[in-house]
Amino acid sequence: MAKCFSNTCTDDGICSSPCNSFSEEFEIPELPKGKRIKFILLNSWDDPHYIGLNTIEIFSSSGKRSKIIDAETNARETVGDLYSIFYSDQATSSDRQQLWSARYDKMSCPVYITAVLEHDEHIAMVRIWNYDTTRVHALRGVHDLVILLDDIMIFQGEISCAFTADNELKPLGDTILFTTDEKILEKIAENDICLIDDEVIASSLNMLNADTDFKASVPRQSTPSPPSSHRPLTGVSLKLSSPNKTSETFTYDNNGKLDEKWTLDTSCAESTANDIKVKVLHLELLENWGAPDCIGLTGIQFLSRNGVPLNCKCCITASIRSDIVPRLLNGQTLTRNREDMWLVPYSAGTSPPRITISFPTATPLIGVCFWNYNASLEMSYAGVRKIQLYFDAKPYAQIIELRKAPGFVFFDFVQDIFFNQYLPPPLPEIPVxxxxxxxxxxxxxxxxxxxxxxxxxxxxxxxxxxxxxxxxxxxxxxxxxxxxxxxxxxxxxxxxxxxxxxxxxxxxxxxxxxxxxxxxxxxxxxxxxxxxxxxxxxxxxxxxxxxxxxxxxxxxxxxxxxxxxxxxxxxxxxxxxxxxxxx
Incomplete structure (x- = not known):
């Protein structure tokens, strides 16, 4: 249980009266109002000497970050600038001088930080970014925290250790909400540095609009790109012909860079027992992984003989959103950028969306590679689960089940479907x-x-x-x-x-x-x-x-x-x- 230190410590860190206990029935108040906000750092995660923070963000009911006019602490030995934790726009920095820490093992009372706001404000949200210079020093981060606003407690609880932030691409702070008003939260989102360059979807109804309304995500300079994992890549290159500009062809390599040298002539290829000659390929998207109203893909690639990626002119159209369906052939497959993906409305029980790929001549194929929809972990459920292929209007022998994308890019999540080998094993007889x-x-x-x-x-x-x-x-x-x-x-x-x-x-x-x-x-x-x-x-x-x-x-x-x-x-x-x- 958190302890009360609101009026028991003087500025020199000496207790002047006994500490009382807070009630276990404490509830976070709705939009508390005040001017002087105190953060009491009760204990660290495991460091016996130091306790610290990375950044504190305070948002008012206007949606904007509150302006801090003064800040102070009772700690005598500190590292870093106290003001920097309120003004930093680089909440994921691991530079020790941009973070703040204090020695607490010689103090009789917990370390606290007091911030004075410019005006009395209704507090809508506070986000705490814990100390995280290294995995070891992350143990200096705050474990238990109390927040007082004008000496009235508005929060008590545990703050996550920085190295336990398991969120795929970049760490997130602990967000403390003092309101559930959607209008206020939308205003905060407009000013939140964590969301400006990332996906903001208020409800499932906004999923489709998100595909075009938001600009491409730009990595924050303070967060280095994560080292790539290793999984042998299937794709090599791809040539694309836009349905609206049939005279122009583009060749891409795996990194999406233009490559005008590598070509493969399939015009004289002969069919073998392992490939299927196709002039028109239809993809019927029958089911997604659970998203209520949309379905989509990140990329498609065709395989010719010996598993070589097909590099020939083709025209791709779709029954819905045909204007953006060429994205599926742009070679940008290892991505979370929605602007490199195709997302369309979907409703169970209605006519399924269909993609049509037309080749100049009957082209031998041995398989297709799919990269499912991967904009985020939540949006990965909009990815295709079941798909039916049609070769020149003839259905493939069975419906294909696609793997859900992971929602991150820690490995190449391509799924290879070989037409003569796709035979999922039967369900086991025992529970497994x-x-x-x-x-x-x-x-x-x-x-x-x-x-x-x-x-x-x-x-x-x-x-x-x-x-x-x-x-x-x-x-x-x-x-x-x-x-x-x-x-x-x-x-x-x-x-x-x-x-x-x-x-x-x-x-x-x-x-x-x-x-x-x-x-x-x-x-x-x-x-x-x-x-x-x-x-x-x-x-x-x-x-x-x-x-x-x-x-x-x-x-x-x-x-x-x-x-x-x-x-x-x-x-x-x-x-x-x-x-x-x-x-």
């Missing part, structure tokens, strides 16, 4: 977990603060047989120590996790990756159709046992199915953890 993406989150180590690793991972199907995984099935974020500056060619890459050499002391058969601030290390096992798995075995890191994983969680298609502790290895013995998913 089945899914497209098995994700292992590595939450802590056995002592190392900077690196974490594993020797291997094994998955077993419903018959308790080892699943043979290929490089395209595995991805990790961060991929390995090779993402670090000055590190190149280190053999401890994520492919080693599935090479079958698990109980080993040879480092070249292990996987090691850095622990990044505000990021959770992840391993992804990705399938192109739902795979039933009854058991996962994790083999812990042996070269330096302290770098082995300790706490893990396992999720299947975003549903957490296990959390627990992995035994520590020794330098001579590999520890392993069997995770049973059928219990």
């Amino acid at each position: 977990i089945s899914g497209f993406i098995y994700q292992v989150r590595l939450l802590s180590t056995w002592g190392d603060e900077f690196y974490i690793g594993l020797n291997g991972i094994e998955l077993y199907d419903e018959n308790d047989e080892l699943v043979e995984l290929q490089p395209q099935n595995i991805a990790a974020f961060p991929e390995s120590v090779n993402i670090l500056p000055g590190v190149n060619g280190d053999p401890r890459t994520c492919e080693n996790l599935i090479n079958g050499i698990n109980e080993t002391t040879c480092a070249s058969h292990m996987w090691l990756t850095p622990i990044l601030p505000n990021r959770c290390v992840r391993v992804f096992i990705v399938f192109d159709y739902p795979m039933a798995i009854i058991k996962i075995i994790l083999y812990n890191y042996t070269k330096t046992p302290e770098r082995g994983v300790r706490h893990v969680s396992v999720s299947v298609d975003d549903l957490i199915v296990f959390s627990g502790e992995v035994p520590a290895s020794t330098t001579k013995t590999t520890a392993k953890l069997p995770i049973m998913l059928n219990e």
Whole structure:
């Protein structure tokens, strides 16, 4: 229970009266009004000497950030400028001088910060960004916080530790709302630096408008782009002909850059047993992953013989929003930018949206690559779940189930559909977990603060047989120590996790990756159709046992199915953890 320190400490940090306890029935007030706001930092997450903050944002009922005319603290030893935590526009900075911390172990009362507003204001929202220079020093962040407005408590509670902010692309502060008025929240969104360059969708009815009403997202300069994960890319290049400008063709590489050199002439290609000659390909979008009123895709690519991406002129149209459907062929597939995606209205029970691709001549295809809608985790549910293909008006043998996009770009989420190989296994007779993406989150180590690793991972199907995984099935974020500056060619890459050499002391058969601030290390096992798995075995890191994983969680298609502790290895013995998913 939080304690009251509103009137018990003098400016020199000495208690002048006993502290009382707050009621457990405390409720956050609606739009409290005042001028003097005090933040009482009751304790840190685990640092015995220092406590600190990154940024404090205060929004009034007008939607604008409140202007601070004075700030003070009772702490005697501090690092950083106190005023900077109220005026910073770089809430994710890890520069120690731009953050603020205070030594509290010699004080008899908790550290507090008092800010004086320019006017009496109704407070609508406060956001706290915790201390986060490094994963270790994030423990200096505030754990329990009390907020007083003109000596009246308006908040008491726990603030998240910065390194636990598991939000895919960038950390977010702890938001404390003092109103649910939608008009006020919309005004705040207009001035919120966290939302100006990101997706703001007030309700499901705004999903379609978001596709065109918002400009492209621009990364904040204070947040470096996350290191990419590794998953072998399927796409190489693609040539596009706009339906409105049939005389112009564009060739793109995987990075969306123009490439006028690489071409593939398919005009004289002959059909084989593995490909299908197609002149007109129809895609009928039958079902999404749960969004109430829209459906969409990020990208499409066609595969010719030997799995080579097709590079020929084609015309693409759609039954709805045909003007933006060429985005699906622009090569910008590893993205969360809505302006590189196609999103249209959808309602179950009505005529499904249809995409039509016309080739100049009958063109041999062996498959299609899909990148599902990926604007955000929430909007990934607008992605296509079931799709029917038509080759020159003839339906493909079965309806295809597409994998939901992850909502982030930690790995290449492409799904390859090969026409002669797409045969999802039948549902198992016994109750068993089945899914497209098995994700292992590595939450802590056995002592190392900077690196974490594993020797291997094994998955077993419903018959308790080892699943043979290929490089395209595995991805990790961060991929390995090779993402670090000055590190190149280190053999401890994520492919080693599935090479079958698990109980080993040879480092070249292990996987090691850095622990990044505000990021959770992840391993992804990705399938192109739902795979039933009854058991996962994790083999812990042996070269330096302290770098082995300790706490893990396992999720299947975003549903957490296990959390627990992995035994520590020794330098001579590999520890392993069997995770049973059928219990």
